[in-house]
Amino acid sequence: AQTVTQSQPEMSVQEAETVTLSCTYDTSESDYYLFWYKQPPSRQMILVIRQEAYKQQNATENRFSVNFQKAAKSFSLKISDSQLGDAAMYFCAYRGGRLGNEKLTFGTGTRLTIIP
Amino acid sequence: DTAVSQTPKYLVTQMGNDKSIKCEQNLGHDTMYWYKQDSKKFLKIMFSYNNKELIINETVPNRFSPKSPDKAHLNLHINSLELGDSAVYFCASSPTSGRGSKTQYFGPGTRLLVL
Numbered sequence: 001a002q003t004v005t006q007s008q009p010e011m012s013v014q015e016a017e018t019v020t021l022s023c024t025y026d027t028s029e030s031d032y033y034l035f036w037y038k039q040p041p042s043r044q045m046i047l048v049i050r051q052e053a054y055k056q057q058n059a060t061e062n063r064f065s066v067n068f069q070k071a072a073k074s075f076s077l078k079i080s081d082s083q084l085g086d087a088a089m090y091f092c093a094y095r096g097g098r099l100g101n102e103k104l105t106f107g108t109g110t111r112l113t114i115i116p
Numbered sequence: 117d118t119a120v121s122q123t124p125k126y127l128v129t130q131m132g133n134d135k136s137i138k139c140e141q142n143l144g145h146d147t148m149y150w151y152k153q154d155s156k157k158f159l160k161i162m163f164s165y166n167n168k169e170l171i172i173n174e175t176v177p178n179r180f181s182p183k184s185p186d187k188a189h190l191n192l193h194i195n196s197l198e199l200g201d202s203a204v205y206f207c208a209s210s211p212t213s214g215r216g217s218k219t220q221y222f223g224p225g226t227r228l229l230v231l
Contacts (some may be wrong), residue, residue, distance in 0.1 A: 030230045039157075045205060045222035052218075089157060095218055102147060102210065103161040103172050104220055 002027045004094050006107035013082045015116050020067075021077045021110045033099030034068070034075045035104070040088040048090070051075065053097070079112075081099030087114045119143050122207050128229045129197060137192045137226045139207030144213055147171070148190035149220065150182060153204040162205075165190050166212065195228045204228070210215035 003026045004054055013019035025034070036048040051059045051068050058066050065081045092107040118211055120141045141148065149172075150162040161192040164172035168184040179195045194201060 035219070037222075043225045044207075044226075045206060045225075047219060047221070052221055091159065095220075097218075100171060101168075102150070102164055102212075102218075104151075104159075104208075105161075106159040109157050116169070 002077045002094050002096065002105045003031075004092055004105050004107040006092055006110050008110045009108070010111045010113070012113040012115055013079075015082055015084060017082055017094075018078060018080045019082055019112065020080075021090050021092075021112070023077070023107055025073050025075065025092070025094050027073070027094065027096070029096050029098070029101075032097040033097065034066075035095070036064070036066070036075075036077045036095040037091045038086075038088045038091060039091065039107075039109075040085075045091075049077065082114050084114050084116065087112060120207060120209055120221055122205075122226050124226060125224060126150075126227050126229075126231065130231055131197055131199060133197050134193070134195045135197060135228070136194070137205055137228070139190045139192070139223055141207075141209040141223075143186055143209055143221065144211070145221075146187055147208035147210050147224040148184065148187075149208040149210075150190065150192050151208060151222075153206060153208040153225070155203070159206070161184075163190075163192075194228075197228075199230050202228055202230045 032053045034051045038046045066077045089109045093104040147166045148165045163182045165184045204225045208220040210220040
């Protein structure tokens with residue numbers, strides 16, 4: 001079974017600074033997808049970024065980028081120029097590539113606080 | 117123009133009651149899911165339906181019964197509610213092909229409180 005580990009229950013960063021959230025996963029599959037979701041106090045689950053395992057290039061979405069290390073099974077999220085609106089729980093998630101394995105397996109989350 | 121919607125957003129009920137949560141998506145996706153988020157914020161898959169067919173059932177008690185009347189709807193019915201059912205329930209959907217495939221889009225969640 002796949003597992004996802006987020007070892008930082010809480011992180012804080014000064015506004016406008018950069019922060020990196022860690023995520024590692026365990027799988028025997030070669031085809032899979034990785035995601036970061038953000039959950040602000042409104043509790044809505046918002047997709048931040050996604051990475052296909054077959055792509056070597058790290059995904060980026062504006063101020064958000066990932067460092068995907070397939071051999072190390074590591075998938076960290078970097079947030080540049082942190083803003084107050086970035087304060088939220090961040091969840092790393094894994095999705096297998098084969099049919100019938102469409103579920104997301106989530107990590108336990110990292111609560112990110114932005115210090116003004 | 118809500119993509120994935122759930123009703124109700126909040127549900128407070130007594131132990132032993134039966135309740136339903138409805139989910140609708142207008143994205144044209146063919147796969148829908150139910151997830152449960154417990155008090156520690158941990159999210160876990162409950163069910164997945166593809167084109168109205170059950171694909172995933174993650175050892176959920178049979179008091180929980182999903183129903184998919186069509187591709188755009190996946191409802192969750194819970195019988196004989198227990199205190200431990202208190203949680204936030206999220207519906208999600210994803211396309212199986214095309215742009216954005218494999219990505220799941222979530223509804224706003226339904227907070228269920230069993231007293």
